[in-house]
Amino acid sequence: MALDLSYRRSADQDAAQPALHPVVVVGAGPVGLSLAIDLAQRGQRVVVLDADAALSVGSRAICFAKRTLEIFDALGVGEAMVARGVSWNVGRVFHGQRSLYSFNLLPEPGHQRPAFINLQQYVVEQLLVERAIALGVDLRWMNCVTAVEQHGAYVQLGIDTPDGPYTLQALYLAACDGARSTVRERMGLSWTGRQFQDRFLIADVRIDEDLFPDGATERWFWFDPPFHPGGSVLLHKQPGYVWRIDFQLGWGADPEAERQPDAIIPRVKAMLKLGFGRDIPFSLEWASVYTFACQRMARFVHGRVLFAGDAAHRVSPFGARGANSGIQDADNLGWKLDAVLRGRASTALLASYGTEREAAADENLRNSTRSTDFITPKSDASRVLRDAVLHLARRHRFAQRLVNSGRLSSPSAYVDSPLSTLAADEARFDGGPVPGAPIADAPLLARSGERQWLLAALRQAARGRCTLLLWGAMPDWLQAFDLGVIAVGGSWLDETGLATRRFDAQPGTAYLLRPDLHVAARWRSLRPEQLAEALSTLTGHRAAAPRGAVSDAPEHAMEQHP
Incomplete structure (x- = not known):
């Protein structure tokens, strides 16, 4: 059944005074929806604002890691995600046409979930929207944030809609509105990091057969393949006989020209012919050309405004660290917001969100930057070193450990967390x-x-x-x-x-x-x-506050809180 994402007028738009909500989430992508579901399951009333009225298109984020699947289990959607997705544990790395090595991300038994599933982002969003609706989350489409003001005990938002503007207040605002975050822009905040001068093509193609000889589903990555000399290529299988192929294009590529079917189809034909030894029929489903950066905000917590996902940090796509780290942000933030809203913890608990997830972002940025530098060398010297490692990897296991085709997403350990207790034993x-x-x-x-x-x-x-x-x-x-x-x-x-x-x-x-x-x-x-x-x-409490208390909230907030 198709989701109804149409705009609907909210009662808040007709209120004499701005309505106050415990939590407002900006952004109905995987991160914002995950946070809203987490809070709703804990009994919090959540409003989600999204400037659009549609799910994402194309594959975009497709690799969801075991830790993310376990979080989806906690949100009540894990089984549906795995059932719809393509599960995989094994990856292969090639240099030219020669296989260098393979790796297994889940070599031991005794885990409910696979190392990864491949599932198009729009399917993930659909399942999350359905779950949010079932939990009573207030999803407001075509609600665009135009102003953000902090007033000590609450955050005030200006919002534009097809029916005109209105004002909303929140005890806490979670900005999950992506790399072009409107909330970040309205607050005058910035981020720092590296912008990489390279371009990649994503091509989603439908191939009505299994490409792998043994029928296994694997991640395949080529350095300098004969069908795309001088570049790299990544292949993933998606549900519905759709395969995602990422071609490295180089900084000088014309994005508009490269996303045209006349440019894409010959690339895919050459890959299938030379990579798999035969002509294989296919159809082009979707394509995009992208550049990327490794950047983050200096701080994720700004008073009562908390940033998560791509609004707070973004990485290159190598290693599937974008959506996975964002959903782990939501997992970290949800229980802390709930505890503070109920008076069961001090606001220092929210500060720990910044401490822990900023460190996790740094870890992801380091791994993502190293992968990018190996895959796309930026100097002659680094290319010579990279190629030497690839040649040595054909015969020597130590060199295989140096090959970096994307250090795949793994959960962060909060080793310096202020919430941890180190026992004497x-x-x-x-x-x-x-x-x-x-x-x-x-x-x-x-x-x-x-x-x-x-x-x-x-x-x-x-x-x-x-x-x-x-x-x-x-x-x-x-x-x-x-x-x-x-x-x-x-x-x-x-x-x-x-x-x-x-x-x-x-x-x-x-x-x-x-x-x-x-x-x-x-x-x-x-x-x-x-x-x-x-x-x-x-x-941060010696004794728990009364159940249902809201710390540092205006009086009428108590009426809003469950």
Whole structure:
């Protein structure tokens, strides 16, 4: 069934005074929708403003990583995403026509989700919009932000619509409106980084057969292939027999000329003929020519305005770090906004969003810049070095590790997070996720006979709260804490031993997990005062505020809050 994204007049447009909402999200792309769904599931009322009234077109972002799929699971759309997408774990790298090596991004068993799925951005957006509507998110299409003003206890927005302008207020504003962020522009903010002088062509082509001899779905990347000498080419399979091909064009290419079918079709024909040894029928579905940059804002938190996704940072497409890192921004921000709005945490928790996700952006920018510099050398010396590495990689494994066709997206560990507690017995761990790191999945078996995945069991136990993952029976004193609890060896069994190995667990081991399933603290043996201290560090509160309280809000905000 087609989505109805038409403009509808809101009651706020007829209000005598500007309506105040707990959270307004600007931008109905994957990042803004993910944040809105996260907050709605926590009971927050969310307004989403989008200047357009359509889903994206073409493939655009297509590679969604395992961590993102796990976040989609938490948002209630993971199963639908995987069912619609093309799952893959393996990539191959070629130099010329010769295969240099292959890699497996998920070489071990015991994970519910694959390393990646390929799924067109417009399908992802459709599934997210459907979920947002089901949760009652107030989606407002053709609502363009024209002004942003901070007034201490709230943010005031000027909005233009087909019916004319109106004013809206928000306790917090989340700017998820992309690389050309209107919110960032209206606030007079900028970003710094590198603009890369290169152009690439995306061609989505329909090929009604499997290209790979063994039927496997893989990521293929060529350096200097015979069908595109001097450049690079990337191939991904999408759902519906559509294949995405990225051709490096060079800075001197004419973007308008290169996106014409007369220029694209010969390139694709040559690739299929020389890359796969035969003429293969195809049709052109969509094409675009793009340039890219590696940039970020100096700060993501500006008072009550918080920036996420491409509005805060953007990277080159090599490594699928754009949409994946943006959705991880939303995952980091959602539970923190909810906790602050309810008075369960101080506003310092929102400052930690900036600390953690700015560091994650720096990590993504470093990896993305290095990939880009390897794929598109900017000097004769760097090209000589790159080509030497490629030649050595044909015979030597050490050189294969130096080949960079895009370091693929992986979740960030918040190693310097102010929310983490380093226990005195930290040195007694020989492995497992450290404080600040995300956790890995593993299969579990309930004593009732139910089979479940660890991440799913933790989400069910948490109900939006922190959780304690422990090995052994649950002590009676834990009932005094508002926590979800998963007891391995108690109500849950680790039949395969994978969970125990992945967490370097022993009897008595305990992990305190944040709502986004990053580690807050871990202990070999846990005492009540240690848990209380770690929770205090996590929230900034010695005692929880009354349920439903809103910190630093004008009086009429209380009527708006659930």
